[in-house]
Amino acid sequence: MCPGYADNDQGVTVPPWKIKVVEPIALGPEPERRRALETAGYNTFLLRSEDVFIDLLTDSGTSALSQEQRAAMELGDEAYAGSRSFFRLEQAVRETYGYRHVIPTHQGRGAEHLLAKVLVEPGQLVPSNLYFTTSRVHVELAGGVWTDVSIPEAEDPESTHPFKGNLDLAALERVLAAAAPERVAFVRVEACLNMAGGQPFSLANLVGVRELTRTHGVPLILDATRISENALFIKDREAGHADSTLAGLIREIADLADGAVFSSKKDHFVPIGGLLAVNDDDLAERVRELVVVYEGFPHYGGLAGHDMEALAQGIHESTDERIVRHYVSQSAYLAGLLLERGIPIVVPVGAHAVFLDAKRFLPHVPQEEFPAQALAAALYLAGAVRSMERGIVSGQRGNDPYDGLELVRLTIPRRVYTQEHLAYVADIVTDVYERRELVPGFQMVYEPAHLRFFQARFEPRAPFLEPPREKSRAAAVR
Numbered sequence: 318m319c320p321g322y323a324d325n326d327q328g329v330t331v332p333p334w335k336i337k338v339v340e341p342i343a344l345g346p347e348p349e350r351r352r353a354l355e356t357a358g359y360n361t362f363l364l365r366s367e368d369v370f371i372d373l374l375t376d377s378g379t380s381a382l383s384q385e386q387r388a389a390m391e392l393g394d395e396a397y398a399g400s401r402s403f404f405r406l407e408q409a410v411r412e413t414y415g416y417r418h419v420i421p422t423h424q425g426r427g428a429e430h431l432l433a434k435v436l437v438e439p440g441q442l443v444p445s446n447l448y449f450t451t452s453r454v455h456v457e458l459a460g461g462v463w464t465d466v467s468i469p470e471a472e473d474p475e476s477t478h479p480f481k482g483n484l485d486l487a488a489l490e491r492v493l494a495a496a497a498p499e500r501v502a503f504v505r506v507e508a509c510l511n512m513a514g515g516q517p518f519s520l521a522n523l524v525g526v527r528e529l530t531r532t533h534g535v536p537l538i539l540d541a542t543r544i545s546e547n548a549l550f551i552k553d554r555e556a557g558h559a560d561s562t563l564a565g566l567i568r569e570i571a572d573l574a575d576g577a578v579f580s581s582k583k584d585h586f587v588p589i590g591g592l593l594a595v596n597d598d599d600l601a602e603r604v605r606e607l608v609v610v611y612e613g614f615p616h617y618g619g620l621a622g623h624d625m626e627a628l629a630q631g632i633h634e635s636t637d638e639r640i641v642r643h644y645v646s647q648s649a650y651l652a653g654l655l656l657e658r659g660i661p662i663v664v665p666v667g668a669h670a671v672f673l674d675a676k677r678f679l680p681h682v683p684q685e686e687f688p689a690q691a692l693a694a695a696l697y698l699a700g701a702v703r704s705m706e707r708g709i710v711s712g713q714r715g716n717d718p719y720d721g722l723e724l725v726r727l728t729i730p731r732r733v734y735t736q737e738h739l740a741y742v743a744d745i746v747t748d749v750y751e752r753r754e755l756v757p758g759f760q761m762v763y764e765p766a767h768l769r770f771f772q773a774r775f776e777p778r779a780p781f782l783e784p785p786r787e788k789s790r791a792a793a794v795r
């Protein structure tokens with residue numbers, strides 16, 4: 318164990334920080350929660366945050382800033398061009414990840430948009446481990462074809478494979494042999510693969526991907542949004558890396574790719590920000606030509622000077638093993654409580670979240686009736702815990718036959734909640750599990766054209782998490 322922090326007897330890592338500023342939260346009564354849920358069309362994205370008690374919707378932009386980040390923000394240089402804050406950010410990226418060109422964007426999808434515009438020609442393939450919603454939509458809007466080359470274990474919530482984020486090298490080789498280099502835009506590898514439950518790739522696998530992409534002459538781009546946690550899993554799980562520093566492993570991962578996209582709203586502890594970082598001069602030039610069209614001048618890319626200061630400092634903190642280890646241990650703690658109570662979750666536990674397996678949680682709800690959406694709504698109604706659907710609603714448009722993962726994500730914001738908050742969440746999940754027969758399937762009553770999970774609206778097909786009529790009448794008589 319690293320000096321400087323200790324484990325308590327529940328195996329929980331003691332946070333390497335204490336709390337200086339607090340934000341009040343409150344649990345409203347059940348009728349208010351039911352009204353809020355109806356108003357939100359049973360979609361947790363459409364709830365007001367003041368109606369939420371514990372907000373595990375996302376780890377995106379929800380971190381607590383450190384005192385060093387807040388102090389750095391005072392130094393923000395808001396010059397339109399040549400901002401001192403940009404050069405500090407550029408230096409932090411170069412020192413940490415080694416990429417020569419740094420293009421800030423307003424958030425991760427801004428970087429994905431620019432990358433897709435520059436690298437993807439209509440009809441070209443983008444092989445990747447599963448997908449991320451915004452990553453795929455930008456590739457598809459540019460005419461590209463998303464091609465899954467994840468290992469089969471990625472979509473098996475019960476497989477205990479330690480590196481479910483790995484690419485299937487044989488599948489990748491087949492795709493590249495048939496289409497590369499002309500018909501492949503780039504190969505994308507996502508760290509701590511969100512759609513599989515926050516699952517890492519191994520360094521050995523990434524080395525294999527690097528060799529294949531080099532042989533076939535196509536760029537390798539990391540979605541490095543959760544690179545710190547992926548590096549920690551490599552340190553803990555992959556033979557030969559136990560003595561590496563976290564910073565060293567992060568750099569080793571980054572060095573294997575030609576460039577990376579970051580949503581800094583996750584590992585970098587900032588409320589807003591993203592990055593595109595590449596080595597190739599020509600590629601960087603082409604991105605800078607577009608950044609002025611879509612984001613802003615290349616020295617701020619949609620961010621304020623103070624945002625870039627907080628981001629530069631956050632990048633340094635994201636290589637601190639004590640901070641990253643505490644964060645990952647919070648998911649493990651919550652998962653441990655749920656496993657003890659027999660609740661079906663994705664194993665091994667990933668980096669940033671605990672994923673409930675809605676197919677096993679609500680076996681009476683067929684996938685066409687959106688069991689994960691229904692489960693997320695039920696957790697809100699039961700205890701104002703906000704989670705996110707990661708299943709058929711996020712996965713695709715339409716109701717084509719689909720047998721992929723159907724998950725509810727309980728995502729842990731960084732440095733925000735305590736062990737007591739997580740114990741409360743476990744109790745609410747347990748309560749819904751005990752009453753699971755009372756959670757019916759949903760029908761979708763509004764479907765937006767893009768990324769439908771954000772704004773779709775639903776109606777339950779039967780009374781929602783209410784005791785059966787006869788029972789409540791009997792209770793009233795008594």
Ligand SMILES: *Cc1c(COP(=O)(O)O)cnc(C)c1O
Pocket residue numbers: 377424425426427449451452507511540542543579580581582583590591
């Ligand atoms: C959040 C995220 C993105 C998109 O970034 P935004 O900052 O939300 O625009 C892309 N890839 C992954 C893996 C993410 O988690």
